[in-house]
Amino acid sequence: MTHIVDLFVYPNCQLLDASGPWQVFASANTLLGRSHYELRLNAVEPGEVRTNGGMTLVATHALGSDRSAALPPGGTLLVAGGHGVHELDDEVIRRLAERAASASRVGSICSGAFALARTGLLDGRCVTTHWRQAERLAREFPAIDVAADALYRESGGIYTSAGVTAGMDLALALVAMDHDHRLAGEVARELVMFLHRPGDQAQFSEGLRCQLASHGRLRKLIDRVLSDPLADWSSERLADAMAVTPRHFQRLFRQQLSMTPVEFLTRLRLESARRLLAESDAPLTQIADHCRIGGAEQLRRQFQRRYGLAPSVYRARFGQPLSDSNSLSTPHSLSTSRTRDDS
Numbered sequence: 001m002t003h004i005v006d007l008f009v010y011p012n013c014q015l016l017d018a019s020g021p022w023q024v025f026a027s028a029n030t031l032l033g034r035s036h037y038e039l040r041l042n043a044v045e046p047g048e049v050r051t052n053g054g055m056t057l058v059a060t061h062a063l064g065s066d067r068s069a070a071l072p073p074g075g076t077l078l079v080a081g082g083h084g085v086h087e088l089d090d091e092v093i094r095r096l097a098e099r100a101a102s103a104s105r106v107g108s109i110c111s112g113a114f115a116l117a118r119t120g121l122l123d124g125r126c127v128t129t130h131w132r133q134a135e136r137l138a139r140e141f142p143a144i145d146v147a148a149d150a151l152y153r154e155s156g157g158i159y160t161s162a163g164v165t166a167g168m169d170l171a172l173a174l175v176a177m178d179h180d181h182r183l184a185g186e187v188a189r190e191l192v193m194f195l196h197r198p199g200d201q202a203q204f205s206e207g208l209r210c211q212l213a214s215h216g217r218l219r220k221l222i223d224r225v226l227s228d229p230l231a232d233w234s235s236e237r238l239a240d241a242m243a244v245t246p247r248h249f250q251r252l253f254r255q256q257l258s259m260t261p262v263e264f265l266t267r268l269r270l271e272s273a274r275r276l277l278a279e280s281d282a283p284l285t286q287i288a289d290h291c292r293i294g295g296a297e298q299l300r301r302q303f304q305r306r307y308g309l310a311p312s313v314y315r316a317r318f319g320q321p322l323s324d325s326n327s328l329s330t331p332h333s334l335s336t337s338r339t340r341d342d343s
Helices: 015-032 083-087 090-101 110-119 132-140 164-176 181-190 207-215 216-227 237-242 246-257 260-280 286-292 296-307 311-318
Strands: 001-006 038-044 047-048 055-057 076-080 105-109 152-155 159-160
Touching: 015 105, 015 159, 015 181, 038 047, 038 055, 076 110, 076 207, 083 110, 083 152, 090 110, 105 110, 105 164, 105 296, 110 132, 152 164, 159 164, 164 181, 207 246, 207 260, 207 296, 216 237, 216 260, 237 246, 237 260, 246 260, 260 286, 260 296, 260 311, 286 296, 286 311, 296 311
Parallel strands: 001 038, 001 076, 076 105, 105 159
Antiparallel strands: 047 055, 152 159
């Protein structure tokens, strides 16, 4: 049965908010070998829509133009984000609300959440948006619970996502819901995405977050660690690299990054372990050793604490199909020469 996906765009919307999710569904059709998703680009009226990057999209459908265009049961309505969302007038929001009422699944990408918020659909729900817009969304719509750090959220059948590429993660989650996680993983690989990320993953990687927060000599040291996160780092070695005492280093680290060096190294190593869980079939013991996390049980505990699910569950959901030619698929592909450090 065909599943209609209507994507609403408007002048000054974000191009990737529209094209990214659209391509996820289109690639799912290709891999399925049939047109399961019928993709329709909606605007206030059919015709050209200029995005904020200057590229023009051509909408084939008008938003809520007549009853015959209403979504059948099971359809999906997605709203793209972009600066133009703040210029939508009340009549457009009314038409958006009517269209949403006929859809069984409604979602927004990035600041598209502002349009859904004006319809009242987000009241009392936990939602997310681009980190730069999160404070404004919470301020203008106090009835909404804004999870500023999440990639995407589902609340009462309403789906919201953070900016740009997070919209593709949301689309992959919808594909997984309609089919299975394996198809979503195959789509991610087809689009050369890093992997299909879970919705509660932070919008920033730990490395980027620390790069943004640090400065001066500590920023240079952070860059050095990120270039080889699984090296034999310890708090003492890091302090030596900055030519400061361990006590001064600990104080400086807390001041700039609000965590200890040990916490920083642990988070980086868990991110490496998470990638290997998705990209390889290496056993947990070997991943723990490779990432300097200790034994398998220690990895299980820390992974559960950090990400809210067991490593085995994460691999089952987000692991990609493996082949002999294109992955870190064999356990021996991981170096076993590393030993655990005491940091």
